[in-house]
Amino acid sequence: MTSRMFGLFIPLIAIGFGFFAGAIIMLFSGNNPMTGYVALVQGVFGDLYYFGETLQQMIPLIFSGIAVAFAFRTGLLNIGVEGQLIVGWFAAVIVGITIEAPMIIHLPLAILGGAMAGALWGFVPGLLKARLQVHEVIVTIMMNYIAMHIVNALIRAYFQESGQRTAFIHDSASLASEFLAEITNFSRLHWGFVLAVLACVLMWFLLWKTKSGFELRSVGYNRQASAYSGMNVKTNIIMSMSISGAFAGVGGAMLGLGTFEYAEILSSFTDYGFDGIAVALLGASNAIGIFFSAFLFGGLQQGANNMQGQANVAPELADIIIALIIFFVASSYLIRWIYSRLQSKKEGK
Structure with a gap:
């Protein structure tokens, strides 16, 4: 098996190990793994509503995964996707609340507002990395907290309505779809799913079919060689973090304009940004x-509720399975070693 083919199989092997370990945990906790996993599958495919909710769960995960993967493909680690998503969510909702315009103008403007907010939140660590060599991991982690607390303070001071949220956005800025709701038994699926699919295509096109994408990947691969060949390394670092932040910001806009249609005061992180790291890792930073x-992560999160109702399995098991899958993906070197040992024994016989 070639190295490239084996790289494609590692996520599948990791998923298998993750579900196998989850079955063992269910056995030790007194549950039937078969019953639990049947309930999990039914929680995703058993009803059109469940399937629509799974697709809805995918939308911010896709954007977060793309944001992480884009930075990683260019040699950077963007751990601040959560903060970029939060400011994108807030900015998109504020545009949706404060502006009145036809949908053809208002909706793109609200999405653009989310993208620009996320890009700004990515620009800062990119600038510090390019100019002062401040490690982007430290800065992006810190900016997650800054994003959440600044957004909370702004909502409390200027935009808070009844409860802990803003007003609802105008209909002209909404991604809600009666058509998608009807065909999925009135789930919360909205047009953001189409935008998420287009975002996957856009990521692939930017990185692999444009001159800028080639430069971004080259700088990530070898900065010294890129500088020697005439590429502007500092500009490309800033551009990479800004584009990554823009993807995350649009992911936040999908929450504010589609799933909830308002912004709220957060007591903790949404976790979509952090889950995006796992999504990118399992997806090998590849758009497809x-x-x-x-889809796997969204299905696990959606199906976990059904596991609890039908099989009496704690919903936290889905998080454990996700953690185990990521563990096995991160331990790919161990899987490679086991595979090589098995191959050598086979050849020896």
């Missing part, structure tokens, strides 16, 4: 891989 990885 991210799509299917987001």
Whole structure:
């Protein structure tokens, strides 16, 4: 088996190990693994409503995964996707609340607002990395907290309505779809799913079919060689983090304009940004891989509720399975070692 083919199989092997380990945990906790996993599958495919909710769960995961993967493909680690998603959510909702315009103008403007907010939140660590060599992991982690608390303070001071949220956005800025709701038994699926699919295509096109994408990947692969060949390394670092932040910001806009249609005061992180790291890792930072990885994660999160209701399995098991899958993906070197040992024994016989 070639190295490239084996790289494609590692996520599948990791998923298998993750579900196998989850079955063992269910056995030790007194549950039937077969019953639990049947309930999990039924929680995704057993009803059109469940399937629509799974697709709805995928939307922010796809954007978060793309944001992480884009930065990683260019040699950077964007751990601040959560913060970029939060400011994108807030900015999109504020545009949706404060502006009145026809949908053809208002909706793109609200999405653009989310993208620009996320890009700004990615620009800062990119600038610090490019100019002062400040490690982007430290800065992006810190900016997650800054994003959440600044957004909470702004909502409390200027935009808070009844409860802990803003007003609802105008209909002209909404991604809600009666058509998608009807065909999925009135789930919360909205047009953001189509935009998420287009975002996968856009990521692939930017990185692999444009001159800028070639430069971004080259800088990530070898900065010294890129600088020697005439590429502007600092500009490309800033551009990479800004584009990554823009993807995350649009993911936040999908929550604000589609799923909830308002912004709220957060007591903790949404976790969509952090889950995006896992989505990108399992998807091998590949656009197609991210799509299917987001479907797996969305399905696990959606199906976990059904596991609890039908099989009496704690919903936290889904999080454990996700953690185990990521563990096995991160331990790919161990899987490679086991595979090589098995192959050598086979050849020896």
